[in-house]
Amino acid sequence: MNHQPVDATTATSSLPMVSVVVPIYNGEADLPELINCLLSQTYPKDRVEYLLVDNNSSDRTLTILKTSAENCLITIRPLSENQIQSSYAARNTGIRAATGEIIVFTDADCRPQPQWLDALIQPFVNKEVIIVAGEILALPGTTLLEQHADRQETLSQKHTLNHSFCPYGQTANLAIRRIALEKAGLFRPYLTTGGDADICWRILGENIGRLEFAPNAIVQHRHRATLKELQSQWRRYGRSNRYLHELHGVDLMREITLKECGYRLARWLLKEIPRDIKKALAQPAAGIVGQATLVDLLNTPIGLFTARARTVGQRDAKLPENAKIIGRL
Numbered sequence: 610m611n612h613q614p615v616d617a618t619t620a621t622s623s624l625p626m627v628s629v630v631v632p633i634y635n636g637e638a639d640l641p642e643l644i645n646c647l648l649s650q651t652y653p654k655d656r657v658e659y660l661l662v663d664n665n666s667s668d669r670t671l672t673i674l675k676t677s678a679e680n681c682l683i684t685i686r687p688l689s690e691n692q693i694q695s696s697y698a699a700r701n702t703g704i705r706a707a708t709g710e711i712i713v714f715t716d717a718d719c720r721p722q723p724q725w726l727d728a729l730i731q732p733f734v735n736k737e738v739i740i741v742a743g744e745i746l747a748l749p750g751t752t753l754l755e756q757h758a759d760r761q762e763t764l765s766q767k768h769t770l771n772h773s774f775c776p777y778g779q780t781a782n783l784a785i786r787r788i789a790l791e792k793a794g795l796f797r798p799y800l801t802t803g804g805d806a807d808i809c810w811r812i813l814g815e816n817i818g819r820l821e822f823a824p825n826a827i828v829q830h831r832h833r834a835t836l837k838e839l840q841s842q843w844r845r846y847g848r849s850n851r852y853l854h855e856l857h858g859v860d861l862m863r864e865i866t867l868k869e870c871g872y873r874l875a876r877w878l879l880k881e882i883p884r885d886i887k888k889a890l891a892q893p894a895a896g897i898v899g900q901a902t903l904v905d906l907l908n909t910p911i912g913l914f915t916a917r918a919r920t921v922g923q924r925d926a927k928l929p930e931n932a933k934i935i936g937r938l
Contacts, residue, residue, distance in 0.1 A: 627657040627730060628709030632699030636717035637668040643717055644677055652726035658684040660703040665691045697796035697804040701936040704795055710787055714780040720829040729784050729826035739789045739818025740809055742766050742778025743826030750832050754839055756904045757911050758832040774859045776820055777809035782828045792817060795936030803849035810857055843915040847922025855928040862923060865916040877909040
């Protein structure tokens with residue numbers, strides 16, 4: 610039986626050209642591990658370019674990018690966005706320089722797994738697919754706050770893909786056809802949060818294709834480890850919802866008042882803790898001193914802390930007028 614040899618060059622050239630855009634601000638510490646993750650990608654190296662965009666960093670980010678571009682086995686194109694301090698402006702700079710049919714986004718503090726690009730690009734075989742969101746999983750954490758966020762799957766795309774207004778994917782792991790950006794526009798360069806939802810909703814509103822989830826296209830991301838970082842994260846979520854309310858009419862989230870926080874903390878102390886301790890003592894294998902059980906015990910106060918931070922962020926935010934500007938190719 611005769612078998613025709615498969616031309617690997619032909620098979621590779623049939624894959625879409627991909628441009629990966631990564632905005633970076635003071636990412637000196639993250640770059641070595643990020644670049645190692647990009648080097649490990651199984652997607653053909655001659656079909657992908659990495660546009661790493663320095664956003665006016667004050668550390669050695671740009672120097673490291675230029676050195677990596679000269680000495681790396683993958684195509685790294687170091688770029689700069691110094692006019693606007695915004696990750697969305699930096700992404701726009703990358704998009705404008707990109708040559709790929711598919712534009713992929715991730716962040717400097719993300720760790721893409723080796724099969725990431727292969728799995729993220731595969732759904733685009735269907736011409737009706739215009740946006741693909743991959744999954745975001747947590748890097749191993751040691752603090753109670755990191756373990757709590759992991760238990761809640763805070764970073765997972767399942768939350769944004771089930772958004773009550775309209776599904777969207779987070780830019781930590783997102784791919785968009787270039788033609789969609791040509792039609793709907795780029796990111797709003799002066800927006801500071803909420804830009805991933807905004808761009809997905811504008812593209813989907815054009816009725817030129819659909820969004821698909823690629824659960825095996827995985828990047829890992831580190832959860833916030835301190836209360837200050839956690840508070841900043843959830844205030845940003847609140848600001849994002851305020852901005853999307855003003856841009857798209859999204860319902861505002863219900864505010865958590867200080868009175869409600871007090872009531873729920875009292876219930877936690879008087880009812881939930883005794884109940885959980887009794888349950889743990891009835892199951893010695895679980896161990897009340899075990900870290901997992903302690904995370905469960907602290908679920909209520911941590912949840913109230915984040916909800917309150919989100920409330921403050923939403924209440925205090927006001928969309929800047931220039932944030933309504935949409936970038937164009």
